Amino acid sequence: MDTQKILTYLGNLSANNNREWHHAHKQEYKEANEQFEALIRELIIGIGAFDPGILHNEPKDLTFKLVRDTRFSHDKSPYNPAFRAHIGAGGKLPVPVGYYVMIKPGGGSFLGGGLFADMFKDATSMVRKFIAANGREWEEILDAPDFRKLFTVQGTALKNVPAGFDKEHPQASYLKFKSWYLEYPVSDEEVADEGFARRAAEVFEVMKPFNDYLNQALDGFQMPAR
Numbered sequence: 771m772d773t774q775k776i777l778t779y780l781g782n783l784s785a786n787n788n789r790e791w792h793h794a795h796k797q798e799y800k801e802a803n804e805q806f807e808a809l810i811r812e813l814i815i816g817i818g819a820f821d822p823g824i825l826h827n828e829p830k831d832l833t834f835k836l837v838r839d840t841r842f843s844h845d846k847s848p849y850n851p852a853f854r855a856h857i858g859a860g861g862k863l864p865v866p867v868g869y870y871v872m873i874k875p876g877g878g879s880f881l882g883g884g885l886f887a888d889m890f891k892d893a894t895s896m897v898r899k900f901i902a903a904n905g906r907e908w909e910e911i912l913d914a915p916d917f918r919k920l921f922t923v924q925g926t927a928l929k930n931v932p933a934g935f936d937k938e939h940p941q942a943s944y945l946k947f948k949s950w951y952l953e954y955p956v957s958d959e960e961v962a963d964e965g966f967a968r969r970a971a972e973v974f975e976v977m978k979p980f981n982d983y984l985n986q987a988l989d990g991f992q993m994p995a996r
Contacts, residue, residue, distance in 0.1 A: 771808040773873075774962045775801055776853055781875045783836070784851035792836075792849060799836075806833065806853045806873070809967055814857060816971030817869055821978055823859040824868065832862045852878060859985075863993060865893060866985045869974045875958050881970055883977040884951035885984055888926050893991055894948045898935065900987030905941040911979045920976055925949035950984065952977055 779802035783792065792799070810829035818825040834854040840846045851874065858868025870882035888894060901908050911917060927946040931937045935945045944950070954973050960966060 771812065771964075771967070772805050773809060773966055775805045776809075776873055777875045777958055777961060778802075780851045780853065780873065783849060784875065787847040787849055787851065789848055803833075803853070806855070810855050810857065810871070812967040813869070813871065813970060813974075816967060817857060817974050819971070820975050824857050827857060827861060829855070832857055834862070851875075865890070865988050865991050865993060867981050867988070869977070869981070871970070873961055877955075877957075879956045879958070879961055881954040881956060881973050881977075882952055883974070883981050884923075885925075885949050885988070886951045888949035890991075890994065893988055896991060897950060897984060897987045898932065898945050898947075900983075901941050901944055902935055902939060904983075905939065908941055908944065908983060911983055914979070916976045917980070920954055920973060921952045921980070923947075923980075924951055924953060952980060 779795075779798050782795070782798070786792075807829040810832055814824060814827055814829070832855040834856075836849045836851070836853075838845075838848060838850050840848065853871075853873045855871045856862040856864070856868055857871070858864075859866045860868075864885065864887040867883060867885050870886070872882065873879045885893060885897065912923065923944070925947040926949055928948070929946070931939070931942050931945050936942070939945060954977075956966075956970075960969070963969075
């Protein structure tokens with residue numbers, strides 16, 4: 771597996787973000803994508819050692835397209851110069867939550883987890899109720915030394931605790947959130963290192979209790995019909 775090929779291709783795409791260049795360099799894209807899928811396959815094996823519920827996945831089913839939806843954006847660049855994948859029990863669907871990989875040269879790469887999709891109001895409501903009822907377990911996960919060393923919970927949030935919840939709840943600050951996710955930044959040098967997949971799996975193992983908690987909260991959630 772040659773992750774440097776991924777970085778090189780994406781760096782060139784970022785500098786030449788147009789359809790003509792992309793179509794003229796299809797072979798480079800194919801080679802870089804093959805390396806990314808090899809990385810995801812290695813991650814499935816590594817993560818599967820502590821979370822076997824993701825082992826059924828095939829890498830090609832977990833990746834996202836480079837093409838951007840520019841209809842409502844001022845930025846009309848046709849491509850997002852990043853390779854992305856979500857490794858979850860439900861594949862690349864945002865729920866159940868899983869393990870997210872984004873490789874974007876120049877400081878944009880990270881390993882992620884949790885619930886990114888704050889547009890799903892039902893999911894937000896389910897997690898809030900679960901935190902309100904299981905605050906001590908939430909606190910124990912976030913206060914674990916290995917977790918605190920790597921992560922800070924992020925997410926869009928309201929200014930105030932929403933109606934129906936105790937403003938004095940010990941986890942009141944998290945009840946304001948509409949999404950709860952983690953991002954662990956990785957440098958280009960780390961991505962290019964031959965031990966990247968192993969190190970990423972170690973980071974994801976520390977993340978697993980957080981994901982498990984959210985998936986308990988989201989048990990029974992149905993993705994909205996398109």
